[in-house]
Amino acid sequence: MISAVLPKLDGITQALIAGAKVADVGCGAGSAVLLMGREFPKSQFIGYDISKYALARAAEKLKLSKLTNATFADPRDQPMATNNSVNFITTFDCIHDMTHPQQMMQSIRQAITDDGTWLLVDIKAHDSFTMNATKNPMAALLYGVSVMSCMSSSMSQPGGAGLGTLGLSANTAEQMAKSAGFSRFRKLDVEHAVNAFYEIRP
Numbered sequence: 001m002i003s004a005v006l007p008k009l010d011g012i013t014q015a016l017i018a019g020a021k022v023a024d025v026g027c028g029a030g031s032a033v034l035l036m037g038r039e040f041p042k043s044q045f046i047g048y049d050i051s052k053y054a055l056a057r058a059a060e061k062l063k064l065s066k067l068t069n070a071t072f073a074d075p076r077d078q079p080m081a082t083n084n085s086v087n088f089i090t091t092f093d094c095i096h097d098m099t100h101p102q103q104m105m106q107s108i109r110q111a112i113t114d115d116g117t118w119l120l121v122d123i124k125a126h127d128s129f130t131m132n133a134t135k136n137p138m139a140a141l142l143y144g145v146s147v148m149s150c151m152s153s154s155m156s157q158p159g160g161a162g163l164g165t166l167g168l169s170a171n172t173a174e175q176m177a178k179s180a181g182f183s184r185f186r187k188l189d190v191e192h193a194v195n196a197f198y199e200i201r202p
């Protein structure tokens, strides 16, 4: 991430070196927050997740790391900023798992500064089942994972969007981001077997 992904984002490595406010939404056990926290000591990091198990692991790893520029929180207890004050927001492999991804994108827009950057990393998906099945050699595995995990997660609350593992194609992500108030959407030139990487800006 530090050497292959962040440099592809316009001005982000320099901003992190100088000192920026960063949130990782759907942070899981906190690896990305801790990795960036160690690399960029002048920046402040917060990881958000709704899983108490993930947050407990993140807290344990934070203690071992001895970092003082990172914290973790459940956004239901400590909501994300709504005053456009976060410079850089990351979401790794989690928007498609969320019950209300469109609402989350709106919250990200409310949190991010007007010149901020959202790094969206999600599964490399096409627009239809047929395209996924013919173009992605891992489609059978990914649809299996979807039924067992991602689809179940994304439909686990009433009205859940149910995007599932392969539900967030570049076109869908761009449309949703634009509906949430973002205007710039760029696919990054990052080689990865499973994931696609997007720079999204207000």
Ligand SMILES: C[S@@+](CC[C@H](N)C(=O)[O-])C[C@H]1O[C@@H](n2cnc3c(N)ncnc32)[C@H](O)[C@@H]1O
Binding pocket: 025, 026, 027, 028, 029, 048, 049, 050, 051, 054, 075, 091, 092, 093, 094, 097, 098, 099, 104
């Ligand atoms: C597949 S995991 C990815 C975790 C981590 N980003 C990674 O790459 O290892 C998806 C995460 O999204 C979290 N999640 C789902 N809905 C969320 C929400 N509304 N707000 C914050 N986190 C959420 C889940 O609890 C889970 O930890």
